[in-house]
Amino acid sequence: MNYTWFPNQSELLLLNEGDIWHYQLNEEKLIRLTNTEAVEEEADISPKGKSVSFIRENDLYVMNLDTGEERQLTTEGSETILNGKLDWVYQEELVGRGIFRGYFWSPKSDKIAYLRFDTSNIPEYPLVDWRPYHPEVENMRYPKAGDPNSTVKLGVVSIDNSETVWMDTGEEKAVYFPRVYWLPDGKTVAFMRLDRLQQHLELLFADANTGESRVILEERDPYWINLGDYVHFFKNKDRFLWGSERSGYNHLYLYNYEGKVVKQLTGGEWLVDKLAGVNEIDGWIYFTATKKDLRERHVYRVNTGGDKFERISDRCGVHEIKMAATGKFYADKFSSTERPSEVTLHRGSGDLLETIVGDDQNLPRKFAISEPEFLTFTGDKGITYYARIIKPPDFDPGKKYPMLIYTYGGPHGQVVQNKFGGLSQKWHLMLAQRGYIIFSMDNRG
Numbered sequence: 539m540n541y542t543w544f545p546n547q548s549e550l551l552l553l554n555e556g557d558i559w560h561y562q563l564n565e566e567k568l569i570r571l572t573n574t575e576a577v578e579e580e581a582d583i584s585p586k587g588k589s590v591s592f593i594r595e596n597d598l599y600v601m602n603l604d605t606g607e608e609r610q611l612t613t614e615g616s617e618t619i620l621n622g623k624l625d626w627v628y629q630e631e632l633v634g635r636g637i638f639r640g641y642f643w644s645p646k647s648d649k650i651a652y653l654r655f656d657t658s659n660i661p662e663y664p665l666v667d668w669r670p671y672h673p674e675v676e677n678m679r680y681p682k683a684g685d686p687n688s689t690v691k692l693g694v695v696s697i698d699n700s701e702t703v704w705m706d707t708g709e710e711k712a713v714y715f716p717r718v719y720w721l722p723d724g725k726t727v728a729f730m731r732l733d734r735l736q737q738h739l740e741l742l743f744a745d746a747n748t749g750e751s752r753v754i755l756e757e758r759d760p761y762w763i764n765l766g767d768y769v770h771f772f773k774n775k776d777r778f779l780w781g782s783e784r785s786g787y788n789h790l791y792l793y794n795y796e797g798k799v800v801k802q803l804t805g806g807e808w809l810v811d812k813l814a815g816v817n818e819i820d821g822w823i824y825f826t827a828t829k830k831d832l833r834e835r836h837v838y839r840v841n842t843g844g845d846k847f848e849r850i851s852d853r854c855g856v857h858e859i860k861m862a863a864t865g866k867f868y869a870d871k872f873s874s875t876e877r878p879s880e881v882t883l884h885r886g887s888g889d890l891l892e893t894i895v896g897d898d899q900n901l902p903r904k905f906a907i908s909e910p911e912f913l914t915f916t917g918d919k920g921i922t923y924y925a926r927i928i929k930p931p932d933f934d935p936g937k938k939y940p941m942l943i944y945t946y947g948g949p950h951g952q953v954v955q956n957k958f959g960g961l962s963q964k965w966h967l968m969l970a971q972r973g974y975i976i977f978s979m980d981n982r983g
Contacts, residue, residue, distance in 0.1 A: 545587045553581045558592060560603065571601060580623060580639040584647040589697070591641065591650065598622040598641055598652055600697055611650065611695045612702070618679070622652040625660075625688045626680060632716040632732075632765060646724040649694050649746060651705075653715060656689040690715055692729060694746045705744040706751040707731065716765055722773045728754075732763070739763045741780070743795070754797040757782060764788070764949075768813045770823075777842075779803075779823065781810060790823065792842065801844040811835055814868065815861025817886055824861055824868065824886070830854075833912065833924060833956045837870065837888065850888030853877075856957035869894065873958035875910045876902070906931045908970045910963075912954070917982075924954045925979040928970045941975045942966070953978045 539554040552559040556577035560569040571590065572578050581592040584600075591600045596615030601608045612621040622641035629638050641652035663680035666673050681687050692715055693702040705727060707715065717730040725747070731740045738758050744751035757763055768781025768790060776795040781788055788809040792800040804810055808829040814837075815824050821842045826835040830849065837851040837859055851857045855874030862868065866886050873879040880897035884890055902909065913925040930939065944966065946953050953962070966976040 540581075542581070542583055544583055545585065549587075551581055551583050551590055553578070553592075558590065560590075571603075571606075580641075582639065582641075582643065584643050585645055586647040589647065591643070593621070593623050593639075593641075596620045596623055598650065598695070600650070609697070609700060611697070611700050612652075612654075614654075618656060618658040620655040620657065620688075622650075623655070624653065625655045625657055626678065627687060628653075628655075628714070628716070632714055642718050642720060644694075644720050644724045644746070645722055648697055648724070650697065651692065651694050651718055651720065651727050651746070653718065654691045654693060659686040660688060661685055687712065687714075687734070692718065692727070692744075694727060694749075703747065703749050705729070705749045707742075708751075717767075717769065719769060719771065721771050728769075728771070730765075732765070736763050736765075737761070739765075741797075754795070755780070755793065757784065759783070766813075768810065770813065770816050772816075772818055774818070779813065779816070781813065783809075790825070790840070792844070801842075803840050803842075803844045804847070808832075812858075814859050815863075815865045817865025819864075820866075820886070822865060822886060824859070824865065826857060826859060831956070833954055837868075839886070850884075854956060856955055867891070873897070874956050875958060878902075878958045906971060907967050908933075912956070921982055923979060923982075925977065926954045927978075928966050928976040930970050930973050930975070939973060939975045941977055942969060944976060944978045945981070947981055952980055954980045 539552060542551045548563050550561040552561055557573060558571040558578050558581050560571055576594050578592045578594050581590055583590055588604065589600050589602055596619060597613060598611040598621050599608060600611060615621050624633060624638045624640040629635060641650050643650055657679040660679040660681050662677040665676045665678060667676060689711055692705040692707055695702045708731065712734045714732040715729050716732055719728040721728060727744045727746050729742055731742060737760065740756040741754045742751045743754055764783060766781050768779060770779040772778065777800060778793050780791045780793050782791055785805065787807060789805050790803040790810055792803055794800055808827060811826045811828060813825050822839045823842065824839045827838050830836050834854060835856045836849050837857050838849050840847045853872060855872055858871045859868045868884050870882050870884055871879060877899060878897045878901050880893065881895040882890055883892045883894055908928050908931050910926045910928045913927060915923040915925065917923050969976060
């Protein structure tokens with residue numbers, strides 16, 4: 539079951555077994571919105587909370603919650619035409635594994651921007667399900683290197699009349715549109731355009747009524763451009779945040795709507811890991827970063843003027859935070875190799891308000907869990923490599939032990955971190971209890 543909060547925080551939208559439900563918390567009332575043989579998926583709520591949207595048989599629908607009226611916004615959905623639903627490449631490589639929603643409500647709740655995928659040119663790849671007594675084959679559209687990708691269009695459909703205006707995304711078809719946003723005025727759609735080699739990234743603004751577009755900024759790299767979620771459009775200023783690795787490290791920049799850099803907000807030989815939120819009233823931008831230690835993630839904030847910068851987390855380890863929409867509060871999920879996970883509530887200043895989920899400091903001793911040890915090595919060109927070793931709880935330096943060497947070796951897969959748990963680490967701790975030494979090491983980057 540998936541659920542989404544309504545803007546009023548007193549209702550829930552539930553998606554369960556292919557149907558959509560509406561739960562009103564105050565009245566403890568559950569209303570079934572759909573009851574069809576077809577599967578409804580990727581359900582969402584309009585910003586005003588008066589309508590819900592969803593995908594059915596690869597077409598986009600919207601339902602008025604007051605009247606129960608259902609409107610079909612697109613009509614071409616099929617096995618190869620996906621309206622508002624991402625194809626395999628986008629969810630796996632560009633947006634996020636398991637994320638298939640490819641449509642976006644306007645701030646005024648009167649339009650929806652959506653991506654339309656034509657997958658018919660992609661070769662089919664057979665997947666065999668060996669679980670039944672007689673194995674079954676399922677074919678999926680899967681582009682190998684050199685194969686064509688989906689043909690993708692970006693449209694804006696009106697809720698009132700179901701008419702779509704197609705945005706001018708350029709003549710080149712072998713490109714991706716990995717991010718789509720609405721500007722706060724509800725009149726302009728912003729989207730990223732990325733070439734297939736991922737060496738040229740552009741941000742474009744398009745008029746939602748006419749489709750006319752213009753390039754605002756671009757990034758080029760001779761090797762690779764990493765995608766991230768570091769964009770925020772300010773409501774009362776023609777300004778937006780942008781993340782870039784142009785200096786060699788990912789940092790935040792403040793831009794105007796003409797594509798000019800107003801201010802570089804962060805800098806140095808460390809990287810901004812995640813943009814957590816913005817308090818526009820007080821002018822603070824919150825993020826986690828590696829400034830203190832590459833193996834840790836701490837909470838920082840910088841003001842929009844770029845002249846005030848501070849770390850607001852103190853405990854050494856990994857902090858993963860979720861900001862309130864106002865940016866005035868955040869929840870912090872923290873752990874280290876010494877401390878299991880706990881969740882705390884903080885003010886925007888970093889001050890602790892409440893412990894929501896406490897940690898069990900006796901857990902390592904209770905289960906005879908070894909504390910990992912960190913190592914560093916200096917390689918060629920002076921590059922520092924980070925490693926971790928886990929020894930059996932009763933380790934005897936005079937004995938020999940079997941060793942498991944574990945590494946990921948690919949991008950965005952940091953193994954050596956000062957945090958507790960994770961599936962692989964729990965497995966390694968169990969192996970250490972059974973007499974193994976586990977050595978892990980991260981590659982460069």
